[in-house]
Amino acid sequence: MGVHPPCAWPGMTDDPRAAVEAHVAAFNRCDIAAVMAGFADDAVFSTADQTAIGARAIRSLFADSFASPIAAELAVGRSVVDGDTVACELVERLTVDDATHVVEVAAFYTVRHARLVRVRIYRDLPPD
Numbered sequence: 812m813g814v815h816p817p818c819a820w821p822g823m824t825d826d827p828r829a830a831v832e833a834h835v836a837a838f839n840r841c842d843i844a845a846v847m848a849g850f851a852d853d854a855v856f857s858t859a860d861q862t863a864i865g866a867r868a869i870r871s872l873f874a875d876s877f878a879s880p881i882a883a884e885l886a887v888g889r890s891v892v893d894g895d896t897v898a899c900e901l902v903e904r905l906t907v908d909d910a911t912h913v914v915e916v917a918a919f920y921t922v923r924h925a926r927l928v929r930v931r932i933y934r935d936l937p938p939d
Contacts, residue, residue, distance in 0.1 A: 827897045827922035828890060834920075834927060835885050835901075841877040843870065851926040858932045882906040885916070896921050903934070 830849060837845035847870055850856075856863045856872060863872045876883065888900035901916040914934050921929035 825922075825925050827895055827920065828892050830922045830925050830927060831890070831897045831899060831920045832887065835887055838873075839884050843873055843877060846873050849925075849927050851923065851928045854926070854928050854930070856927075856930045856932075859934065880907060895923055 834846065834849045837849065847866060850866060850869055852866045853864075854866065854869060856869050861872065863869045882905070884904045884906075886902045886904070888902060890897055890899040897920045899916075899918045899920070901918055903914040903916050905912045905914060914936060916935070917933040919929075919931045920927055
């Protein structure tokens with residue numbers, strides 16, 4: 812068996828739930844370096860309307876998000892771990908112009924060697 816890369820965060824184990832929690836914490840701090848430290852180089856991040864493949868594309872997606880006038884904060888609700896996959900219910904609070912909107916999110920994270928290799932996000936958006 813080959814050697815795998817070191818864990819994404821100091822002191823972190825191969826616990827998939829810990830990798831997801833570290834990712835959410837880095838996202839909430841708008842810490843692009845910490846967010847990217849948690850992704851594998853060939854990771855895939857997708858939502859209903861975008862797919863980013865590889866570290867460069869994922870970095871661009873998060874950099875754009877952090878530069879947006881909409882402030883986003885995630886909170887992890889329930890989560891279930893099955894092998895290397897974590898299924899989470901999240902609440903996303905979006906704040907723009909002093910108005911806050913709450914969006915329910917389902918997310919599926921695949922974690923290998925303490926790094927996110929696949930993330931799929933589903934948002935429950937209110938009707939227009």
